Amino acid sequence: MKAMILEKPGTSLRLIERPDPQPGPGQVQVKIMACGVCRTDLHVVDGDLTEPRLPIIPGHEIVGSVSALGEGVEGFGIGDRIGIPWLGHTCGCCSYCRSGAENLCDAPGFTGYQIDGGYADVTVADARFCFPLRGDLSDAELAPLLCAGLIGYRSLVMAGVASKRLGIYGFGAAAHIVAQVACYQQRDFYAFTGPGDAAAQRFALELGAAWAGGSDQTAPVELDAAIIFAPVGPLVPAALRAVRKGGIVVCGGIHMSDIPSFPYHILWGERVLRSVANLTRQDAIDFLELAPKVPVQTRIEEFPLEQANQALHALRSGQLTGAAVLRPC
Ligand SMILES: [Zn+2]
Numbered sequence: 143m144k145a146m147i148l149e150k151p152g153t154s155l156r157l158i159e160r161p162d163p164q165p166g167p168g169q170v171q172v173k174i175m176a177c178g179v180c181r182t183d184l185h186v187v188d189g190d191l192t193e194p195r196l197p198i199i200p201g202h203e204i205v206g207s208v209s210a211l212g213e214g215v216e217g218f219g220i221g222d223r224i225g226i227p228w229l230g231h232t233c234g235c236c237s238y239c240r241s242g243a244e245n246l247c248d249a250p251g252f253t254g255y256q257i258d259g260g261y262a263d264v265t266v267a268d269a270r271f272c273f274p275l276r277g278d279l280s281d282a283e284l285a286p287l288l289c290a291g292l293i294g295y296r297s298l299v300m301a302g303v304a305s306k307r308l309g310i311y312g313f314g315a316a317a318h319i320v321a322q323v324a325c326y327q328q329r330d331f332y333a334f335t336g337p338g339d340a341a342a343q344r345f346a347l348e349l350g351a352a353w354a355g356g357s358d359q360t361a362p363v364e365l366d367a368a369i370i371f372a373p374v375g376p377l378v379p380a381a382l383r384a385v386r387k388g389g390i391v392v393c394g395g396i397h398m399s400d401i402p403s404f405p406y407h408i409l410w411g412e413r414v415l416r417s418v419a420n421l422t423r424q425d426a427i428d429f430l431e432l433a434p435k436v437p438v439q440t441r442i443e444e445f446p447l448e449q450a451n452q453a454l455h456a457l458r459s460g461q462l463t464g465a466a467v468l469r470p471c
């Protein structure tokens with residue numbers, strides 16, 4: 143196999159070759175067709191997330207085809223198209239796992255963080271945490287659904303079914319998928335981009351935004367809820383100021399810069415501020431069933447696997463509209 147590997151946070155990924163991993167009991171071996179580049183990968187590579195198993199192969203938006211089955215695997219056959227997400231393993235016995243909140247498991251394993259991920263041409267994964275992928279989208283188009291889509295969808299659910307006027311802060315991979323689901327659910331969405339990011343604002347309007355502007359601007363209406371995807375702490379008080387009494391602000395990212403202090407009155411009025419962490423398998427089942435009905439389309443920019451560092455740089459510097467996807471050649 144070949145892979146782009148992280149040896150030390152803050153350094154570039156390095157191309158390596160080594161023997162293909164073989165599937166253990168309960169695992170599938172997967173020939174990788176595409177792997178999305180998520181902002182979380184950037185946080186791992188840059189060292190914002192401090193518990194990687196090193197060295198690690200990043201990547202947790204994996205689309206591939208099953209190439210071998212470990213002992214006892216059920217539900218998948220050779221050649222099946224399969225998706226491997228961020229949640230790679232849970233303990234199955236902690237209070238969270240037992241209460242339907244496996245996303246909060248006390249002893250989880252995350253793909254591309256503690257478990258080798260998809261910046262490679264072959265991987266192995268615990269079959270119980272993988273999903274069959276059907277439908278018309280290409281492998282590369284499907285990849286962003288595996289995290290941007292899933293976490294975006296969980297964030298949208300947490301924003302409340304009754305939230306008709308929805309603010310979205312940070313208009314990247316997750317936002318462009320959530321926006322399509324919001325439209326399908328007949329919600330209006332208001333897109334807040336980096337100040338002056340005309341390309342992202344145009345993209346939001348193309349996807350049906352009721353309004354698009356900079357995060358330094360005021361929304362034209364009072365919002366019922368807001369989802370923050372940009373890893374920018376000062377957006378928290380900005381979003382709290384934008385939502386009505388009883389409104390909900392959801393932080394959808396895994397890492398954020400510090401949140402500045404703010405006056406209590408912008409939280410007062412039973413406004414709710416919450417984060418979303420990881421995903422459950424049920425989120426994936428629900429979202430992957432919903433996506434073809436919308437139907438969710440993704441805007442992607444493809445990079446060869448060997449250019450993973452360039453793809454990460456493009457994401458870090460805000461050069462992407464949509465999602466970067468790596469393709470092993
Ligand atoms: Zn657990």
Ligand SMILES: [Zn+2]
Pocket residue numbers: 180181182183202228289290
């Ligand atoms: Zn992700």
